[in-house]
Amino acid sequence: MKNEDYTLFDINIAVGSKEELYSRASELIGRGGAISTVNPEILANSESMPELKSALAESLCIPDGIGVELALRRLGCKTERFPGVELGEALLEGDKCVRLGIIGGREGVAVRALEELTAKHRNVIPEFALSGYGIDKKMVGELLSNVRPDIVFVCLGSPAQEIFIKDVRHFSEKTLFIALGGSVDIYSGEKRRAPMPFRVLGLEWVWRIMREPKRLARVPNILRFYVNLSKSSRKSGKIGKKLPKFTR
Numbered sequence: 001m002k003n004e005d006y007t008l009f010d011i012n013i014a015v016g017s018k019e020e021l022y023s024r025a026s027e028l029i030g031r032g033g034a035i036s037t038v039n040p041e042i043l044a045n046s047e048s049m050p051e052l053k054s055a056l057a058e059s060l061c062i063p064d065g066i067g068v069e070l071a072l073r074r075l076g077c078k079t080e081r082f083p084g085v086e087l088g089e090a091l092l093e094g095d096k097c098v099r100l101g102i103i104g105g106r107e108g109v110a111v112r113a114l115e116e117l118t119a120k121h122r123n124v125i126p127e128f129a130l131s132g133y134g135i136d137k138k139m140v141g142e143l144l145s146n147v148r149p150d151i152v153f154v155c156l157g158s159p160a161q162e163i164f165i166k167d168v169r170h171f172s173e174k175t176l177f178i179a180l181g182g183s184v185d186i187y188s189g190e191k192r193r194a195p196m197p198f199r200v201l202g203l204e205w206v207w208r209i210m211r212e213p214k215r216l217a218r219v220p221n222i223l224r225f226y227v228n229l230s231k232s233s234r235k236s237g238k239i240g241k242k243l244p245k246f247t248r
Contacts, residue, residue, distance in 0.1 A: 006075055009043055011056050013063055015072060015079035021062050022082070022090055029091065029098070029150055032174040034058055034165050037084035037181075039065030039205075040225035041218060042158045055162035059179075062087065066202025067225060083204070085183040085193065088153055091176075092121040099125045101147065103140070103164075104132035104155025105184040113153075113187035132156045132184075137168055144172040151176045155184035182208075 194207035
């Protein structure tokens with residue numbers, strides 16, 4: 001599988017096998033940067049949110065949702081998707097020690113997530129864990145400047161997490177920031193991930209709606225992705241374009 005980038009709605013999307021996507025992400029450890037694991041809702045919202053689109057433009061965007069994978073297939077790209085909850089842990093499994101910070105979740109959730117990840121991955125050095133509620137960017141900036149962690153998981157939900165990363169990453173330029181949404185709840189044990197059949201079929205979003213019916217309110221955003229996709233396809237005969245390999 002060729003390691004190139006494609007665009008969807010003017011957002012560069014990294015494609016390839018899981019191994020290739022992991023390789024591109026892991027290259028940023030020690031160098032710094034931002035990673036976003038994108039789904040249809042995030043891409044649809046970027047069409048009407050300039051701040052989100054700008055933040056994604058500065059990130060290595062990796063396909064997460066099945067909808068993004070299917071859209072890329074329409075470009076002739078048989079990429080794999082790499083769910084953020086899996087990518088986050090994969091980046092902790094290398095041979096080198098990783099100094100990790102986590103931001104997000106309700107009070108105490110990030111602390112438990114950091115404890116669980118530290119116990120599970122012997123190379124993780126815990127640095128800090130902050131609740132996602134009432135987060136203060138100035139305080140976080142000072143913390144980053146002092147600690148300078150290798151990786152920070154930012155789990156504030158989209159678009160808040162992508163914009164947050166864009167606003168604070170300059171405080172620690174060699175830190176890798178990863179937008180991971182609700183992954184903090186999985187890492188902490190607060191919630192459990194969808195059963196394997198849902199994952200294999202790309203239907204984790206259905207599982208989450210079943211568990212949390214309030215998520216139904218987000219379905220229009222997903223539908224907007226497919227409507228925009230269809231309009232773009234009819235207008236230009238394509239929904240994006242293939243680009244040379246893009247490195248953040």
